[in-house]
Amino acid sequence: MGIDPRTSILDPEINQDPFPYFNAIREDQPLHWNERHRAWFVTRYEDVRNGLRDPGLSVDRVGPYFSRRVPDEQKEELRPAFDVLGNFLSFLPPPRHTRLRKIVQKAFTPKIVANQSELIDRVTAGLAASVTERLREGQTVDLVTEFARPLPARITAEMVHLDPSDIQLVEKWTQDLAMFMGGAVEASDRNDRIRRGVSSMTGYLEGVIRNYQGSADGDFVGALLAADDEGVKLTPLEILSTCVLVVFGGYRTTACSIANAARHLIENPDMAERLRQDDALVDSAIEEFMRYEGHARVVVRWAGQDTVIQGQRIPQGDRIFLIIAAANRDPRQFERPDELILDRAPNPHLGFGTGIHYCLGAPISRIEQRSALRAFLSGVPHLSKVEERLYWEELLTNRALKKLEVTLDPVTVG
Amino acid sequence: MSGQPKQIPVVDRERCVGSTSCIQIAPGVYDMGEDGYSEVIDPAGADEATVQRAIDYCPAQALRWA
Numbered sequence: 001m002g003i004d005p006r007t008s009i010l011d012p013e014i015n016q017d018p019f020p021y022f023n024a025i026r027e028d029q030p031l032h033w034n035e036r037h038r039a040w041f042v043t044r045y046e047d048v049r050n051g052l053r054d055p056g057l058s059v060d061r062v063g064p065y066f067s068r069r070v071p072d073e074q075k076e077e078l079r080p081a082f083d084v085l086g087n088f089l090s091f092l093p094p095p096r097h098t099r100l101r102k103i104v105q106k107a108f109t110p111k112i113v114a115n116q117s118e119l120i121d122r123v124t125a126g127l128a129a130s131v132t133e134r135l136r137e138g139q140t141v142d143l144v145t146e147f148a149r150p151l152p153a154r155i156t157a158e159m160v161h162l163d164p165s166d167i168q169l170v171e172k173w174t175q176d177l178a179m180f181m182g183g184a185v186e187a188s189d190r191n192d193r194i195r196r197g198v199s200s201m202t203g204y205l206e207g208v209i210r211n212y213q214g215s216a217d218g219d220f221v222g223a224l225l226a227a228d229d230e231g232v233k234l235t236p237l238e239i240l241s242t243c244v245l246v247v248f249g250g251y252r253t254t255a256c257s258i259a260n261a262a263r264h265l266i267e268n269p270d271m272a273e274r275l276r277q278d279d280a281l282v283d284s285a286i287e288e289f290m291r292y293e294g295h296a297r298v299v300v301r302w303a304g305q306d307t308v309i310q311g312q313r314i315p316q317g318d319r320i321f322l323i324i325a326a327a328n329r330d331p332r333q334f335e336r337p338d339e340l341i342l343d344r345a346p347n348p349h350l351g352f353g354t355g356i357h358y359c360l361g362a363p364i365s366r367i368e369q370r371s372a373l374r375a376f377l378s379g380v381p382h383l384s385k386v387e388e389r390l391y392w393e394e395l396l397t398n399r400a401l402k403k404l405e406v407t408l409d410p411v412t413v414g
Numbered sequence: 415m416s417g418q419p420k421q422i423p424v425v426d427r428e429r430c431v432g433s434t435s436c437i438q439i440a441p442g443v444y445d446m447g448e449d450g451y452s453e454v455i456d457p458a459g460a461d462e463a464t465v466q467r468a469i470d471y472c473p474a475q476a477l478r479w480a
Contacts, residue, residue, distance in 0.1 A: 109450040354473035358431045
């Protein structure tokens, strides 16, 4: 079967269910040039894993975008925003990455993670209680906006000391930033929204950083402000960028994962029941949901030098899409890859990436997902989707539900 | 195994990225240190095959036998 090189991943039909398309590429043309995206598609597990770890593949998405996609007359106005994005750990190569990550890692120590854990359980319990109550009253509830998103919003807000009354800003900021990070479809106001989102975020966070009085111990912002063992400190821009990155990376990604897990449990009540009976399966179930249909769909890199993948030479400067969603279903790595197997072990999925850019927030995300899943399972047992159809965000990089409206299953009412 | 000295799992803390992947696979052997990096708490905390899996699946390739 031929694969049309002009296909867009954001084609409505493919965005609705991208797996048949990705599976076909992985089996027929494991290295595929796509003209529409002007990128090489890499789809096999081993290639994607190696690609994520390859220092020859550049992670810098900001420099190329700024020089090619921002019109000259807008450059001056947009430079401050792109300076912030350009200092994201995820876009930096060693040795700057190494130095920064070492310090930032201190902001994710067990103590800081444990400090969040209690709050996480409290927030999920509160959200689950209000969702349950409304469902019992016969109302329709959107689990994306009312369950999956508020938890990570609250936790990331807490980490960067947002005032609780400003939590709605997290949603607004990250919507704008997703225009760049998520590779949104060409929106005419794209650059303007990136600038707006970043400047509004940095304005607020600069205030937080300036006014921070607490200790470095057990606090994320405090840890960023403190020096490392050798007395090296982050620059003000690096601190700011890292706070922006944590808000962006900590919120939408985990929200997607929670929503995706909830969706699968609603569609597969037998699985939900099995997890209720055997709590020990919750951890492996979370990994399996991330493998099967995790929020990370495509990771964008470019060839920093001539590179060989699948025996073919990729010239320096070409864009490369490492397609996580295809790799996580590669039968060479996973048995019965198109099935959800709750106790799959081991499960070396690439949902958090791999190598030096492995997700920094993975430990906290896992705690949030666990807590949310348990709260979900202990809530109302029988839910139905209002519509059979699912609505997905039009983002290249992520698999994110726009909404997930549910009601109490009529059979169980009364 | 016979005749050979038993291998000991070690963590290269320069490479560790704090993924907690090893702690999930072999919680008896590895734990998160105070500084956010993995450390070996009990070299004999799991059977060899389990430790090997943790080594194989470390996203940062920070684990090995010594």
